[in-house]
Amino acid sequence: MESTTTSDIEIMLSSQSKINEVDFENLTFGTVFTDHMLVCDFKNGEWQKPVIQPYQPFTLDPSTKVFHYGQAIFEGMKAYKDEQGDVWMFRANENFNRFNKSAIRLAMPEVPEEVFMGGLRKLLHIEKDWVRYGMGRSLYIRPYMIATGEGVIAQPSSEYKFVIILSPAKSYYNQEVKVVIANHYSRAANGGIGAAKAAGNYAGQFYPTKLAVEKGFQQIIWTDDATHTKLEEAGTMNVFFRINNTLITAPTSERILDGVTRKSLIDLAKREGIDVEVRSLLVDELLNAAKNGTLKEIFGAGTAAVINPIVGFAYEDLYFDLPKIENSMAMELKDKLNKIQYKLAEDTFGWTEKIE
Numbered sequence: 519m520e521s522t523t524t525s526d527i528e529i530m531l532s533s534q535s536k537i538n539e540v541d542f543e544n545l546t547f548g549t550v551f552t553d554h555m556l557v558c559d560f561k562n563g564e565w566q567k568p569v570i571q572p573y574q575p576f577t578l579d580p581s582t583k584v585f586h587y588g589q590a591i592f593e594g595m596k597a598y599k600d601e602q603g604d605v606w607m608f609r610a611n612e613n614f615n616r617f618n619k620s621a622i623r624l625a626m627p628e629v630p631e632e633v634f635m636g637g638l639r640k641l642l643h644i645e646k647d648w649v650r651y652g653m654g655r656s657l658y659i660r661p662y663m664i665a666t667g668e669g670v671i672a673q674p675s676s677e678y679k680f681v682i683i684l685s686p687a688k689s690y691y692n693q694e695v696k697v698v699i700a701n702h703y704s705r706a707a708n709g710g711i712g713a714a715k716a717a718g719n720y721a722g723q724f725y726p727t728k729l730a731v732e733k734g735f736q737q738i739i740w741t742d743d744a745t746h747t748k749l750e751e752a753g754t755m756n757v758f759f760r761i762n763n764t765l766i767t768a769p770t771s772e773r774i775l776d777g778v779t780r781k782s783l784i785d786l787a788k789r790e791g792i793d794v795e796v797r798s799l800l801v802d803e804l805l806n807a808a809k810n811g812t813l814k815e816i817f818g819a820g821t822a823a824v825i826n827p828i829v830g831f832a833y834e835d836l837y838f839d840l841p842k843i844e845n846s847m848a849m850e851l852k853d854k855l856n857k858i859q860y861k862l863a864e865d866t867f868g869w870t871e872k873i874e
C-alpha cells in the first residue's frame with residue numbers, strides 16, 4: 519500500500535484493483551463498489567483529516583448511536599464520462615448543499631466544502647476508470663454520514679463518520695412502473711423530516727410499499743398526510759403529471775424532497791417552451807383527467823433513472839392505464855438531460871463540472 523498526502527487529504531491506494539473482475543455489462547444497481555472510499559471522522563468538536571483508503575468494512579461498538587436512533591443521512595448523484603474520456607459531475611454542488619440541510623435537520627455537524635466537494639473530486643480522479651462511456655452508464659456516488667458515538671442514551675452523538683462510496687451503474691430499459699396512490703400511509707408530515715435525505719424516511723416506506731408490491735404495483739405516490747388529497751412524490755422520485763400539454767409537479771415543502779432532477783427538468787421544460795405549473799395536483803383532478811382522456815403522462819424524476827414513466831395507477835378500487843403515446847414529454851426531456859450529462863449537447867445552464 520502506497521501512502522501520500524495531497525493538500526489536506528491523506529491517500530492510501532490499494533495495491534491491487536478489482537476492476538478486471540467486474541462485469542460492466544451486467545451490473546445490478548448498487549451492489550459493486552470501486553477500489554477506494556473517502557472517510558472523514560468528526561470528533562472533539564471538529565472534522566479530522568479526510569482519508570481516501572481501500573474500500574473496507576468498519577468496526578463499530580454495538581451501542582453505536584446510529585444503530586439505535588437512526589441519526590443517518592445520505593445523498594445520491596452520478597458522474598458521467600464523455601466521448602473524449604473526461605469525467606463530469608452533474609450539479610454536485612446542489613447535493614452538497616442539500617446534504618448539509620439534512621445534517622442540520624438531524625442535529626448533525628455540517629460537512630465542510632473541502633471535505634465533501636474536495637474529497638469527491640479527488641476520489642473521482644482516482645477512480646476515473648470505473649466510469650464507463652455510453653448512454654445509461656455512470657458512476658453512482660453515495661455520500662453519507664452516521665452517528666458513531668457510543669452509548670444508548672437518546673441524544674445527538676458527539677462523533678460522526680462521513681463517507682463517500684462509488685458504484686458503477688448501467689441503466690436498462692425502463693421497467694413498467696405501476697403505482698398506488700396513498701390514501702392511508704404517509705412518508706412525511708409538516709414539521710417532520712420529509713425534506714431531508716434521512717435514512718429513516720426510507721425505512722418508513724418499506725412496509726406500505728411491500729403491501730403495494732403484493733398487489734402487483736412497484737411504487738406508491740404519496741399524498742399529503744393531513745388530507746390525502748394532494749399528490750406529492752414517489753419512493754425516491756419527484757413526480758410530474760402531464761394533462762393535455764401542461765406539466766404539473768408539486769411545489770417543494772417540508773414534506774417533499776427538493777430533487778435536483780426535478781428542478782433541472784423544470785428548467786429544461788421551460789426552455790423548450792413547455793407549460794410547467796408548480797402546484798399541488800389534487801387526486802380528484804387526476805381521476806377526472808384520467809376519465810376524460812386529458813391525462814397523457816405520469817413520470818417519476820430522480821437521479822437513479824432520470825425519468826421513469828408510469829404506465830398505470832390505482833386509487834382505492836379504481837385502476838387506470840396511462841395511454842401509450844408518441845412524442846412523450848418524459849422521453850424528450852430525458853434525452854435532453856442525458857445529452858447535457860454526457861456532454862453531447864451544450865450545457866447552457868452550467869450544470870456540469872469536469873474532474874481534472
Ligand SMILES: *Cc1c(COP(=O)(O)O)cnc(C)c1O
Pocket residue numbers: 594715751752753754755756775776777778779780819820821822
Ligand atoms: C433523492 C430523492 C428524490 C430525487 O432527488 P434527485 O436529486 O433528483 O435524485 C426525490 N424524492 C425523494 C424522497 C428522494 O429521496
